[in-house]
Amino acid sequence: MAHHTAADPFNAVEEGRRHVLWAWLNATGAVHRAVLPHGAPAWLITGYEEARAALADARFAKLGPSSGAFARxxxxxxxxxxHSHLLYLNPPDHTRLRRLVTAAFTRRRVERLEPYVRDLTASLLDRLGETAGETGEVxxxxxxxxxxxxxxxxxxxxVxxxxxxxxxxxxxxxxxxxLVGYxxxxxxxxxxxxxxxELxxxxxxxxxDDLLSALVQAxxxxxxxxxxxxxxxxxxLVLAGHETTVNLITNTVLALLTHPDRLAALRRDPEPSEAAGRVVEEALRHDGSSQTTMPARTTADVRIGGTTIPAGDLVFVSLLAANRDPARFPEPDRFDPGRADRGHLAFGHGMHHCLGASLARMETRVAVSGLVTRxxxxxxxxxxxxxxxxxxxTxxxxxxxxxxxxxAR
Structure with missing residues (x-):
């Protein structure tokens, strides 16, 4: 059964309010009919199992390059x-493109970047201390x-x-x-x-020896x-790779600052890198970078969560809601880096799983551990x-x- 909702988590700006609204939606059902802020009707999938199924179902098709910002x-x-990139494409174009990009965007390449990220973080932390001045605020x-x-x-x-x-x-x-206009x-x-x-x-x-050269040669x-x-x-890479990592760093730091016991545990852990990795993983579940996936459109009638979504309808999967679905994660609002129940959907699932996930994890782990130690x-x-x-x-x-x-001094 579809649930029509007037709840609007997208315009919920007060800290914490967004999660309250997604939790309310999850409590009333896994699939909802809604109107987006700009007036378009859409479906919202909020339940964890339903979200995971939708993300792996080819009947939920991406909208194509013409749906990019100001594309027409x-x-x-x-x-x-x-706009000719993975987020707008479906198989077989997506399959071909992802295969080529994956060959360049390897875990080994990300691992080789870590010493540079550590040096960059140390430099930023030096400047942060100087910027804060006498008040210590930044x-x-x-x-x-x-x-x-x-x-x-x-x-x-x-560059x-x-x-x-x-x-x-x-x-x-x-x-x-x-917001900025055409x-x-x-x-x-x-x-x-x-x-x-030019590059x-x-x-x-x-x-x-950089990613762009590897993409050119793939x-x-x-x-x-x-x-x-x-x-x-x-x-x-510039847009998605930047904004999601900014959000993940700040959301992780906020979670630690509002859970002093978790922050203290991170600081005294004998394996700080591993501990920071667990903190980041829980932050991805607890307060991830993305509210929803990019939109999809059904290519056929799809029965999901007890609801039939008609062919041709616009659909968003709520990653925030799915990752706090109490049917999947006990005490979902609790921030617990030691929790045994893993399997969050913060980076998506299936063929559109985020290619830059390992890079975002590494950058955030280094940034957060460096900050709280310094x-x-x-x-x-x-x-x-x-x-x-x-x-x-999104x-x-x-x-x-x-x-x-x-x-303050």
Missing amino acids: KLPEDVARGI DLVTRYAYPLPMAVIGTLLG PAGRQADFHAWTAPLMSPE EAYVASAVPLLGLLR IARKRAHPA RDGGDRLSEDELTSMAYL FPGLRLAVPRRTLTRTPSV MNALDALPVLLRD
């Missing part, structure tokens, strides 16, 4: 150059969680030091196309695409990535209830995370 309004070559979103993954992505793509400032300036408006979006998308094309040409002529027999696929995958007096600078979340259908982002690194 952008110049055709620009739309093709940024916003972790802008001063720590944002620059770390952006610098890592710049390294993965081989020259002299272009880093432009690179950073262009990416910000692309994170929120619906003019601001296209003013950033076009030069960023130009830079990506790809350079890697083709002079390969280096082959499966005679098959390889087209120019539009290469630029689109780089573009996807600043033993770390605590929230404001009451938790005053924190706010960014309105979004993302689960804090607007800011003001913390005190130490006592």
Whole structure:
């Protein structure tokens, strides 16, 4: 049976409210009829088992490159150059593209990045201490969680030091196309695409030991990535790889700061890296980076959770709701890095499982363990209830995370 809902977790900005609304929806059923913030009707899947089944069901099809931001309004070559990536594709195109990208985006490549991420984290922590000044207060979103993954992505793509400032300036408006509007979006998308094309040409002529060179060289027999696929995958890495990691770092830190016993346990653990890994894994379940998956459309009538979703309807899977479904996770609101029940869906499931999951885990583990070790007096600078979340259908982002690194001088 479908449940029609007036609950709107997407515009719930008060900290904690979003989870309250998803929990209420889960308590009333696993599948819901809803209206999105911009007025479109859609289905929301909130139950864990139903979400997992939907994510592995090919009848829930991605909407195609034409569903990308301003895809029908952008110049055709620009739309093709940024929207020809995995998140919009279905088999067999998705299968082919994922096979090629997976050959380049290996776990070994991520592991080799860790010393660089550790050095970068140490440098950011030095600057964080200086920025805080006499008050000891700093916003972790802008001063720590944002620059770390952006610098890592710049390294993965081989962005020259002299272009880093432009690179950073262009990416910000692309994170929120619906907020900045078409003019601001296209003013950033076009030069960023130009830079990506320039970098790809350079890697083709002079390969280096980075991900972009590996993508350029990826082959499966005679098959390889087209120019539009290469630029689109780089573009996807910039956007999806950045924003989700920023959210994961800040959501993990917030969970620790609001659970002092867990923070203390992390600090005294004899294996801090392993302990931080468990903390990140539980943060992914407890308060993940993404509210929902990218939208899908049913290609046939689908019976799920006791409800029939008609063919041609828009569907979102709520990762936040599924990961706190009490039918799957006992005491789902409890933040417990030692919990035995694993299997969260924060990175999706099935053929659209996030390719960058190991990179996001590593960056967050290093960032969180470095932060709590460097600043033993770390605590929230404001009451938790005053924190706010960014309105979004897909993302689960804090607007800011003001913390005190130490006592005021």
